[in-house]
Amino acid sequence: MNATLPADLIETLARLLGPRGFTADPADMRPWLTDWRGRITGAAAALLSPVDAAETQAIVRLAARAGVPIVPQGGNTSMVAGATPDASGRALILSTRRMRAIRSLSPEDNVAVAEAGVILSDLHDAAEAQGRRFPLSLAAKGSATIGGLVSTNAGGTQVLRFGTMRALLLGIEAVLPSGELFDGITALRKDNRGYDLRQLLAGAEGTLGIVTAASLRLVPAAAARAVAWAGLDDPRDALALLRRMEGQLGDAIESFEIVPAEALRLVLAHVPGTRAPLEDSHPWNLLIEATAPASAPDPREAITAALAGAIEAGFVRDATVAANEAQADALWKLRESVSEAERVDGIAAKHDVALPVSAMPRFLIEGAREVEQRFPGVRVLAFGHLGDGNVHFNVRAPLGADDRAWLAAEGATISAFVHDLVGSEGGSLSAEHGIGQTKLAEFVRTASPARIGALKAIKAALDPAGIMNPGKLLP
Numbered sequence: 001m002n003a004t005l006p007a008d009l010i011e012t013l014a015r016l017l018g019p020r021g022f023t024a025d026p027a028d029m030r031p032w033l034t035d036w037r038g039r040i041t042g043a044a045a046a047l048l049s050p051v052d053a054a055e056t057q058a059i060v061r062l063a064a065r066a067g068v069p070i071v072p073q074g075g076n077t078s079m080v081a082g083a084t085p086d087a088s089g090r091a092l093i094l095s096t097r098r099m100r101a102i103r104s105l106s107p108e109d110n111v112a113v114a115e116a117g118v119i120l121s122d123l124h125d126a127a128e129a130q131g132r133r134f135p136l137s138l139a140a141k142g143s144a145t146i147g148g149l150v151s152t153n154a155g156g157t158q159v160l161r162f163g164t165m166r167a168l169l170l171g172i173e174a175v176l177p178s179g180e181l182f183d184g185i186t187a188l189r190k191d192n193r194g195y196d197l198r199q200l201l202a203g204a205e206g207t208l209g210i211v212t213a214a215s216l217r218l219v220p221a222a223a224a225r226a227v228a229w230a231g232l233d234d235p236r237d238a239l240a241l242l243r244r245m246e247g248q249l250g251d252a253i254e255s256f257e258i259v260p261a262e263a264l265r266l267v268l269a270h271v272p273g274t275r276a277p278l279e280d281s282h283p284w285n286l287l288i289e290a291t292a293p294a295s296a297p298d299p300r301e302a303i304t305a306a307l308a309g310a311i312e313a314g315f316v317r318d319a320t321v322a323a324n325e326a327q328a329d330a331l332w333k334l335r336e337s338v339s340e341a342e343r344v345d346g347i348a349a350k351h352d353v354a355l356p357v358s359a360m361p362r363f364l365i366e367g368a369r370e371v372e373q374r375f376p377g378v379r380v381l382a383f384g385h386l387g388d389g390n391v392h393f394n395v396r397a398p399l400g401a402d403d404r405a406w407l408a409a410e411g412a413t414i415s416a417f418v419h420d421l422v423g424s425e426g427g428s429l430s431a432e433h434g435i436g437q438t439k440l441a442e443f444v445r446t447a448s449p450a451r452i453g454a455l456k457a458i459k460a461a462l463d464p465a466g467i468m469n470p471g472k473l474l475p
């Protein structure tokens with residue numbers, strides 16, 4: 001335990017939370033000290049797991065009085081080490097693992113109220129049991145929590161139709177850095193009482209308080225879905241295909257994801273139970289999903305017709321439409337396993353970039369070419385949410401190189417190069433993962449003084465002692 005912590009703080013916390021809510025045992029804490037990507041390992045004085053907002057308030061008050069930092073943590077699936085403490089050992093990790101209740105789920109209001117620690121797939125299941133759907137999904141759905149998804153304003157694979165978490169967030173309950181409870185849980189669709197604290201806390205990455213619950217918008221369950229996989233030569237054809245299909249299927253299209261041949265190869269090599277979806281390999285692949293309500297025709301027919309037309313018109317080389325749910329899941333597994341397969345393959349310099357949708361296909365080709373020319377031997381692996389203008393433009397080490405040593409030596413220069421390319425096109429260096437600690441230096445380097453100044457002023461007003469997740473999002 002770190003000597004600079006007030007002597008009685010740890011004892012008071014242990015008494016307050018009891019053995020189920022408190023541990024300072026290094027073995028218990030170890031899995032929660034390293035980020036999902038395995039890049040950063042920190043240290044903590046204790047891991048606290050309050051059972052409700054009242055216990056969370058008590059923790060925050062004690063920490064504020066002692067000036068001790070708190071690192072909120074949900075499923076620890078952050079792609080930017082946002083939930084990983086620094087190495088000082090002073091921080092208290094506040095885990096939401098014991099706040100797992102779905103307080104209510106109303107089909108009439110189309111609203112669910114979920115506590116921060118509810119796992120995303122559990123909310124999916126609960127909504128489905130009531131004929132409803134929470135339309136935000138991502139590959140980490142088995143671990144990522146509502147609190148983490150709100151705090152990162154998560155995106156995922158249905159943003160094209162339903163937007164990011166902010167668009168689905170109706171209300172929020174949070175413990176502010178003062179220890180006060182902001183009770184903003186509501187089913188209201190309209191509420192104009194001044195500054196929107198709900199949206200301020202969304203995407204704040206735990207720097208402005210601890211989200212303890214959220215009220216979330218639901219939509220009717222889809223009666224049918226069509227999931228297709230298409231192979232093509234050029235990402236420019238993908239964009240043309242999307243616009244064409246929108247004309248044919250309207251807003252039924254929910255997902256339009258791009259996977260290059262190399263990403264598919266990694267998945268097939270490293271993820272058991274996967275198999276190639278098409279006979280031949282194609283330079284680029286698309287995973288497309290469309291849904292329909294019970295009153296509409298089966299979306300499989302519409303998607304099959306649209307893809308047949310696209311093959312005839314030369315946009316698409318080959319395609320398959322899942323005939324049943326098992327096949328649909330198998331296609332999704334190929335897309336959702338890319339991060340895992342890439343992680344097994346080695347560590348990469350990751351970039352989560354956004355550009356206007358129309359600029360993305362060219363960037364995929366020319367951006368990759370520029371990076372590979374400037375840093376000979378590196379291998380760009382770009383995949384993701386093409387329909388949203390957001391790809392994960394990851395740069396892998398030259399073959400045979402020690403990837404960790406390479407990342408330590410070259411990572412910062414490569415990331416600056418990538419982000420400058422993105423910036424020159426009016427893009428963003430964080431489309432959906434947030435800033436955390438791994439993007440902090442680049443955020444500060446590239447953001448305008450006005451943006452950083454305003455963020456710092458908000459932070460200073462709400463968290464004057466700077467106890468909430470220091471070292472993340474802001475310098």
Ligand code: FAD
Nearest residue numbers: 074075076077078082145147148149154155156206211432
């Ligand atoms: P954590 O990782 O625990 O925390 C994330 C951040 O939120 C940290 O800054 C933490 O301090 C803060 N935080 C957590 N809980 C709270 C709380 N209750 N109150 C205040 N702050 C809190 N993200 C996407 O947007 N789209 C994707 O498609 C996507 N795909 C992914 C796929 C994989 C395989 C993985 C591993 C991650 C993916 N992510 C994606 C990133 C990640 O899943 C999301 O950022 C998710 O929102 C994090 O949820 P979590 O519960 O794991 O949060």
Ligand code: 2HG
Nearest residue numbers: 139338339350384392394
């Ligand atoms: C995805 O879209 C995630 O699969 C992870 O956002 C991206 O691993 C990545 O870079």
Ligand code: ZN
Nearest residue numbers: 156384392432
């Ligand atoms: Zn993503």
